[in-house]
Amino acid sequence: MKKFVVTAGGTGGHIFPALAVxxxxxxxxxxxxxxxxxxxxxxxxxxxxxxxxxxxxxKGLDRRSALRSARSLFLLPRAVLRARKAVSEFKADAVIGxxxxxxxxxxxxAVLGGVPLFLLEQNVDPGLVTRRLAxxxxxxxxxxxxxxERLGSGNVVVAGNPVRKEFSPPPxxxxxxxxxxxxxxxxxxxxxxxxxxxxxxxxxxxxMSIRICHQTGPKDVGEVRAAYSAWTxxxxxxxxxxxxFFEDMAEKMRGAHLAVGRAGASSCAELLxxxxxxxxxxxxxxxxxxxxxxxxxxxxxxATVMEDAGLDGGLLAGKIVELLRRPDVLGTMSxxxxxxxxxxxxxxxCSDVISTMGAD
Numbered sequence: 001m002k003k004f005v006v007t008a009g010g011t012g013g014h015i016f017p018a019l020a021v022x023x024x025x026x027x028x029x030x031x032x033x034x035x036x037x038x039x040x041x042x043x044x045x046x047x048x049x050x051x052x053x054x055x056x057x058x059k060g061l062d063r064r065s066a067l068r069s070a071r072s073l074f075l076l077p078r079a080v081l082r083a084r085k086a087v088s089e090f091k092a093d094a095v096i097g098x099x100x101x102x103x104x105x106x107x108x109x110a111v112l113g114g115v116p117l118f119l120l121e122q123n124v125d126p127g128l129v130t131r132r133l134a135x136x137x138x139x140x141x142x143x144x145x146x147x148x149e150r151l152g153s154g155n156v157v158v159a160g161n162p163v164r165k166e167f168s169p170p171p172x173x174x175x176x177x178x179x180x181x182x183x184x185x186x187x188x189x190x191x192x193x194x195x196x197x198x199x200x201x202x203x204x205x206x207x208m209s210i211r212i213c214h215q216t217g218p219k220d221v222g223e224v225r226a227a228y229s230a231w232t233x234x235x236x237x238x239x240x241x242x243x244x245f246f247e248d249m250a251e252k253m254r255g256a257h258l259a260v261g262r263a264g265a266s267s268c269a270e271l272l273x274x275x276x277x278x279x280x281x282x283x284x285x286x287x288x289x290x291x292x293x294x295x296x297x298x299x300x301x302x303a304t305v306m307e308d309a310g311l312d313g314g315l316l317a318g319k320i321v322e323l324l325r326r327p328d329v330l331g332t333m334s335x336x337x338x339x340x341x342x343x344x345x346x347x348x349x350c351s352d353v354i355s356t357m358g359a360d
Contacts, residue, residue: 002030002093002354005054005086005110009036009102013266015045017122017346018098020162022051024346028354033090035083037102054086056105076105084109094118094138094357097129104129111136118353119154122161122265124292126151138356141349143265143342144296159349160342161269166250168343170275173334175257175327179237182320183256183276184214185249191262193308194281195220198260199227200313201320206231208324211238213252218244250274257330258323260316263294263305271302272341277333278303279319281311302337 004025008018015036022032036042038055046053056079083105087095095110097103098120107129110117117137121130124144134140134154142148143161186194195216210233216224221244228240246252253259253274261267263282271278280303282290297303306319323330342348 002357003033003091004030004353005033005035005090005092005095005106006098007035007095007103007106008098008100009040009042010100011264012041013122013264014098014100014103015042016164016266017120017162017269018042018096019045019049019051020164020346021096021098021120021349022046023049023165024162024350026051028350030354033086033092035086035103035106036100040102042102054083054090056082056102058102058105079105080108080112084113087113087115094353096120096353097133097137098122099127099129101129107133116357118349118356120162120349121147121151122269123147123289124150124296125289127289139352141352143269143345144293146292146296157352159352160345161265162346162349163266163269163273163343164250167253167270167273168341170273170334170338170341171254173257173275173331175330175334177257179209179211180257180324181211181213181255182324183252183259183261184212185246185252185259185261185267186215186217191217191281191283192220193311194260194262195224197311197313197316199224201317202227202231202313204314204317205320206233208321209234209237210324212240213246213256214240214242215246215249215252216242216244258320260320263290263297265293268293268297269341269345271297272300272337273343275334275338275341277323277330277337279306279316279323280304281306281308284308297337297340300336300340302333302340 006022008014034046034051035054058079094116096118097107119137119140124146140154140156141159148156225242259278263280280294282294294305298305
């Protein structure tokens, strides 16, 4: 039995892959300590899955505020010292960093303490922790081949992005069904531009027999629900489902025929594994990394990309109608998504970590 510190935080795009790795390590009989930010959602997520959790006081860098960035850097040394103590007391055989600012203290602690470090990079364009520590890591497990070129250093292995088991295998889909389901997702915090474009698109979709499931995020749910309550779909079409967050996202993806959403790394991996065609509207902030993710899926033939700038109801409705009227195209997109999925990513990464460490 080995002991692993698995660390991630900030957003679900980092937390869910880390939990998938932690779950697989536990299945293989190893002991896992999950580490992240004391105030982050990773704490409750890890606890819900039965993992011991260690938290540090750490904040992400804010490119818009020099003051907040300075505060984040001020907190980092103390967080690293606490993480180093936790890694040492746990007697970790390795640290597996899965991205996000909350992973930095434990990853740095591993380097300072001579503990083997492994990194996961979910996005095509590597994040700050990966860029800074790739050369000190035993291996960097990338979701996309393009990461290897952008990183330029480190032992990079293209492994795919670990996804929770409930997303696979992909379901059979009838793209000629009389009523098809459109899934609108903007991540756990929602996406205001997608919400507004989608509600503006509703009048143009009134003649389409589609059931819409729309995840709004917490801020826009009232406004979006009001728009759907005024929408009149064709007779016999199921009512729209509008919620701030879908806990059963795997089930929602399995029941959908087309998705509209952001291009976070975990969302992209879930769409591929679910075999779900998508219209991706990359978030323009955060260094533009979502655009690289979206273009990768478009190059696979699994998605089509629309830019956030200039997105409006007419453009979005036009693209939705265009795809729903071409079930053959949707079928091809679905097959392309499945062919580029890596449902074995968590198993491969964990097995490779153990093999690299010389364990049986």
